[in-house]
Amino acid sequence: MSRAALLVLADGRFPAGGHAHSGGAEPAVAEGRVHDADSLADFCRGRLHTAGLTAAALAAAAAHGLDPLALDAAADARTPSPALRATARRLGRQMMRAARATWPSPELDALAAARPRGAHQPVVLGLTARSAGLGPEDAAHCAAYETVSGPATAVVRLLSLDPYHATAVLARLAPETDRVAQAAAEAARRGIDALPAASAPLLDITAEAHAAWPVRLFAS
Amino acid sequence: MSVRARARLRAEPDGRGGSALPVLESDGPLALRRTRSPRPAYARVTVVGAMSAPLNGDHLAVEAQVADGARLTVDAAAATVALPGPRADADPSTYTVDLTVGEGAVLHWLPEQLVSASGSRLHQITRVRLAPTARLLLREEQILGRHDEPTGALTTRLTVHRAGRPLLDQQLAYGPGAPGGWDGPAVLAGHRAVGQLLLADPAFEEGPPPSRLLGPTAALTPLAGPAVLVTAVAPDARLLRGLLDDATRELLDGLKEDHP
Numbered sequence: 327m328s329r330a331a332l333l334v335l336a337d338g339r340f341p342a343g344g345h346a347h348s349g350g351a352e353p354a355v356a357e358g359r360v361h362d363a364d365s366l367a368d369f370c371r372g373r374l375h376t377a378g379l380t381a382a383a384l385a386a387a388a389a390h391g392l393d394p395l396a397l398d399a400a401a402d403a404r405t406p407s408p409a410l411r412a413t414a415r416r417l418g419r420q421m422m423r424a425a426r427a428t429w430p431s432p433e434l435d436a437l438a439a440a441r442p443r444g445a446h447q448p449v450v451l452g453l454t455a456r457s458a459g460l461g462p463e464d465a466a467h468c469a470a471y472e473t474v475s476g477p478a479t480a481v482v483r484l485l486s487l488d489p490y491h492a493t494a495v496l497a498r499l500a501p502e503t504d505r506v507a508q509a510a511a512e513a514a515r516r517g518i519d520a521l522p523a524a525s526a527p528l529l530d531i532t533a534e535a536h537a538a539w540p541v542r543l544f545a546s
Numbered sequence: 547m548s549v550r551a552r553a554r555l556r557a558e559p560d561g562r563g564g565s566a567l568p569v570l571e572s573d574g575p576l577a578l579r580r581t582r583s584p585r586p587a588y589a590r591v592t593v594v595g596a597m598s599a600p601l602n603g604d605h606l607a608v609e610a611q612v613a614d615g616a617r618l619t620v621d622a623a624a625a626t627v628a629l630p631g632p633r634a635d636a637d638p639s640t641y642t643v644d645l646t647v648g649e650g651a652v653l654h655w656l657p658e659q660l661v662s663a664s665g666s667r668l669h670q671i672t673r674v675r676l677a678p679t680a681r682l683l684l685r686e687e688q689i690l691g692r693h694d695e696p697t698g699a700l701t702t703r704l705t706v707h708r709a710g711r712p713l714l715d716q717q718l719a720y721g722p723g724a725p726g727g728w729d730g731p732a733v734l735a736g737h738r739a740v741g742q743l744l745l746a747d748p749a750f751e752e753g754p755p756p757s758r759l760l761g762p763t764a765a766l767t768p769l770a771g772p773a774v775l776v777t778a779v780a781p782d783a784r785l786l787r788g789l790l791d792d793a794t795r796e797l798l799d800g801l802k803e804d805h806p
Contacts, residue, residue: 344547350732354731354732357762365731369727369729374727375719385592404715405770406716406777407757407767409685424639525731527740527777527779528734528779531764534757534759537757
């Protein structure tokens with residue numbers, strides 16, 4: 327594996343559109359549930375162990391070579407919120423565009439042809455990692471880290487939180503992020519039936535509420 | 547002494563427009579009783595708790611099959627309370643539910659709440675296999691702790707396949723030993739009652755009801771397949787049931803012909 331390729335893929339400036347999404351932090355801030363660095367940490371920790379674990383396992387499974395269309399269906403079943411399914415597919419489409427320009431591969435072409443409106447983002451992320459010569463752990467780390475870095479960055483804007491404090495939240499979560507990525511990669515090696523389906527009721531409920539806001543800073 | 551019990555039931559069309567129960571096997575704490583159904587086409591079975599269960603270390607299972615064309619309602623006489631039991635070192639208890647619903651068959655699976663008492667550890671697993679034209683109404687409610695006590699450790703997994711494809715897969719983990727953040731702003735934010743109501747119906751192939759909020763902490767969402775899911779959190783069991791009852795009434799009113 328190439329460590330530099332992992333840095334390219336995990337870079338927040340990788341042009342895959344993630345910066346427009348708060349990962350549920352915008353409604354959580356609006357409802358006062360996230361209001362400072364501590365509550366941000368608690369939010370990120372909860373998201374990491376639920377949506378993060380699930381996404382990381384899907385990404386690891388795609389990187390491991392499991393059937394991306396079966397994984398896409400598994401992602402649908404794990405995403406009851408239509409707003410979050412639409413977001414995942416939109417982000418998947420954007421990542422696919424960047425991936426095919428960056429690390430072209432027949433597997434990416436095949437998934438793009440089969441899901442022209444976008445496959446679930448973690449599946450595309452995993453397949454991108456595979457095309458870049460990266461492994462399941464790498465893909466899982468990218469997916470797990472994204473589930474916490476998105477909200478942390480968004481909350482800096484939403485709350486005018488000190489960026490140093492937001493980054494410190496991510497740094498303190500690093501050991502847990504590693505463990506989640508490891509667990510996700512191990513599950514992926516056991517096959518599609520072993521993939522976790524951890525979910526967070528409030529993330530699903532508030533995603534629907536947020537999608538109906540007439541004006542919002544973030545797309546999700 | 548831990549308990550290992552497996553209850554089984556099977557509904558089949560009785561040839562006279564109703565449904566018969568050729569298999570109705572109670573086991574240990576899982577007592578099944580045939581009860582009178584207010585819906586004439588349905589057989590009805592009520593799970594009567596014969597003793598306190600599950601205690602840590604117990605392994606309980608229920609298997610229900612609804613044959614092609616049969617209609618079955620399963621409900622319960624009382625909430626299931628997961629309790630710690632006498633042995634502090636016992637393994638977690640398990641409660642496994644396997645449901646199979648055939649072509650043109652209907653299952654209303656409406657147990658009472660699952661209460662996770664302080665000190666208890668329970669893994670609940672519900673697996674459902676639906677034929678392409680099967681109909682399912684399923685309710686699950688998790689109550690975290692009895693009145694004014696901390697919750698036990700509870701994990702649940704609900705996996706539903708329809709026509710061999712995944713329709714819904716959800717895992718929840720709460721209480722001591724659960725991964726961090728379970729009670730935080732992304733997951734429960736202090737709510738102590740969590741519920742799911744799933745309605746799968748081939749009628750939704752034509753277009754399921756649109757996504758809708760049912761108050762600030764509940765949403766009705768169309769799944770990727772022909773089904774809708776209500777996800778709700780509430781401060782307590784009574785408020786949660788109120789939300790789910792309203793949603794049930796409204797959803798079934800829209801499908802009167804399919805769930806007579």
